[in-house]
Amino acid sequence: MVASSAIQLDNVSKTYISRHNQVTAIRAVSFCVKPGEFIALVGPSGCGKSTVLSLIAGLLQPDEGEIRLFGEMVKGPSLRTGYMLQHDGLLEWRTVAENIALGLEIRKEINKQRLKQAHALLHELGLGHADQYYPSQLSGGMRQRVALVRTLALEPDILLLDEPFSAIDYQNKLFLEGLLNAILQRNEMTAVLVTHDLEEALAMSDRVFILGGQPGAIQRIIQLPEEIRALKPLEARSHPLFRPLFHELWQEIQQPHSFHKEDIR
Amino acid sequence: MKAFYNLLKPPNHADLYARYLWRLRLREISIRLAQISLLLLLIGGWEVGVRLGWIDPFLFSSPSRIASLFVQMITEGDLFHHIGQTALETLISFLLGTAGGTIIATVIWAFPWLARVLDPYLVILNSMPKVALGPLFIVTMGAGFGSILAMGIAITIIITTLVMYSSFQGVNPDHLKLARAFGATQWDLFRKIIFPSSIPDLIAALKVNVGLAWVGVIVGEFLVSKAGLGYLIIYGFQVFNLTLVLLSLFIVAICATIMYQAVAYLEKRLLRHRWTE
Numbered sequence: 001m002v003a004s005s006a007i008q009l010d011n012v013s014k015t016y017i018s019r020h021n022q023v024t025a026i027r028a029v030s031f032c033v034k035p036g037e038f039i040a041l042v043g044p045s046g047c048g049k050s051t052v053l054s055l056i057a058g059l060l061q062p063d064e065g066e067i068r069l070f071g072e073m074v075k076g077p078s079l080r081t082g083y084m085l086q087h088d089g090l091l092e093w094r095t096v097a098e099n100i101a102l103g104l105e106i107r108k109e110i111n112k113q114r115l116k117q118a119h120a121l122l123h124e125l126g127l128g129h130a131d132q133y134y135p136s137q138l139s140g141g142m143r144q145r146v147a148l149v150r151t152l153a154l155e156p157d158i159l160l161l162d163e164p165f166s167a168i169d170y171q172n173k174l175f176l177e178g179l180l181n182a183i184l185q186r187n188e189m190t191a192v193l194v195t196h197d198l199e200e201a202l203a204m205s206d207r208v209f210i211l212g213g214q215p216g217a218i219q220r221i222i223q224l225p226e227e228i229r230a231l232k233p234l235e236a237r238s239h240p241l242f243r244p245l246f247h248e249l250w251q252e253i254q255q256p257h258s259f260h261k262e263d264i265r
Numbered sequence: 266m267k268a269f270y271n272l273l274k275p276p277n278h279a280d281l282y283a284r285y286l287w288r289l290r291l292r293e294i295s296i297r298l299a300q301i302s303l304l305l306l307l308i309g310g311w312e313v314g315v316r317l318g319w320i321d322p323f324l325f326s327s328p329s330r331i332a333s334l335f336v337q338m339i340t341e342g343d344l345f346h347h348i349g350q351t352a353l354e355t356l357i358s359f360l361l362g363t364a365g366g367t368i369i370a371t372v373i374w375a376f377p378w379l380a381r382v383l384d385p386y387l388v389i390l391n392s393m394p395k396v397a398l399g400p401l402f403i404v405t406m407g408a409g410f411g412s413i414l415a416m417g418i419a420i421t422i423i424i425t426t427l428v429m430y431s432s433f434q435g436v437n438p439d440h441l442k443l444a445r446a447f448g449a450t451q452w453d454l455f456r457k458i459i460f461p462s463s464i465p466d467l468i469a470a471l472k473v474n475v476g477l478a479w480v481g482v483i484v485g486e487f488l489v490s491k492a493g494l495g496y497l498i499i500y501g502f503q504v505f506n507l508t509l510v511l512l513s514l515f516i517v518a519i520c521a522t523i524m525y526q527a528v529a530y531l532e533k534r535l536l537r538h539r540w541t542e
Contacts, residue, residue, distance in 0.1 A: 093462070093539060
């Protein structure tokens with residue numbers, strides 16, 4: 001079977017059950033992401049953005065529907081995905097070099113060649129000198145760059161980003177956005193970005209998915225025009241079409257959604 | 266003398282950094298001097314008090330008596346035998362208690378159902394004064410080495426289990442999520458994330474256990490032994506040789522401090538690169 005989508009969600013629902021209540025995070029969500037495409041998921045807190053990402057990463061199993069990556073059903077963490085969180089999650093007791101090898105160790109893919117590639121990437125991100133440092137010796141922006149190398153060292157086809165730049169300063173954020181954009185294009189990677197930052201969503205992605213409601217569902221999809229998509233994230237922000245799009249997105253997110261409380265007992 | 270004078274000589278007024286260091290150095294020296302003076306004052310006061318008849322040497326001995334007994338026992342050669350015996354018992358029970366507690370914690374971490382089942386038992390065992398188990402150890406293991414070790418282990422193992430189990434559960438959830446996304450198995454999670462991130466708590470448990478193991482072993486020796494520092498204390502007490510009791514106490518204090526410092530050194534080596542969040 002030849003898959004035309006990198007990621008395909010088909011009628012996916014997920015309910016969290018605890019002793020005191022059950023909450024349906026997302027209901028009947030379906031979408032496709034083409035190989036090499038960059039999509040952003042935005043929406044208010046609690047709309048199920050991170051749930052969608054965790055489902056794609058195979059960290060959660062859907063209650064209904066199915067998820068396919070390049071045509072293959074997701075049953076657990078896939079070797080084709082790389083996952084990045086808001087907090088760098090670097091292990092304090094490992095050096096930078098040991099931290100970037102963590103994923104390779106766990107996947108038992110560690111060898112000289114892969115380590116060499118990871119170090120080359122570290123160099124490219126301006127941290128070639130820091131491989132024997134410990135995380136406590138690095139700044140927040142440097143730490144997040146190390147986390148990026150750790151994820152990219154696994155050579156994923158799909159990059160899953162859960163607010164990766166929200167905890168670092170604005171200057172570093174712009175720098176990292178540009179860097180990531182270049183790496184994604186060079187390697188033709190598919191990416192899903194969850195973010196609260198609407199500018200970031202528009203500047204980096206090809207399509208923006210707005211999630212809303214409770215349980216969460218896709219409320220609208222904004223397709224970025226070719227002129228903006230061709231630009232680097234920093235330049236995209238100053239394109240004349242960018243502001244109107246930003247306002248459109250802002251309006252959409254402000255709209256009240258219908259609440260379904262029937263799931264809360 | 267000249268070197269000492271140079272150490273205290275104030276540096277050039279214009280050099281702010283040198284003056285800062287000089288002031289720090291003076292402070293350090295004053296603290297050390299005060300510590301040594303306090304020790305000399307206590308020992309000197311004790312000795313003088315005994316000589317002037319203010320303190321009863323039959324009850325409280327005197328520094329000179331303790332020192333001469335120390336020299337006598339060293340020349341006779343049996344003091345090191347007693348020290349070695351107790352230090353060995355303490356070291357073994359300290360290591361076995363800590364390792365055993367960590368292993369139990371690992372097992373109940375791996376099987377949460379078991380953790381729930383064992384929870385009340387651990388709480389009761391932890392609350393119970395372990396030295397009260399002495400008679401049971403003696404009847405099952407005989408009046409000797411085994412019972413003393415059992416006492417030292419009993420007193421350290423439960424608290425280590427509880428501390429390590431709660432440390433395993435307190436691991437940063439982001440680290441776990443990330444490792445799972447990499448495809449980590451339970452065993453990967455344990456050895457790559459959970460155990461290494463619990464090392465600071467393991468060291469804290471080691472520090473507590475140094476003291477506890479000494480309690481267990483000394484009490485064990487009170488009950489059963491024919492050698493060791495605990496034996497010397499109880500023997501000295503029975504024949505009313507308080508000089509022997511006090512000498513043994515000093516040696517216990519010194520040995521326990523050395524073990525504690527060894528753990529503190531280990532802590533410094535292992536935790537060099539961690540920051541406290």
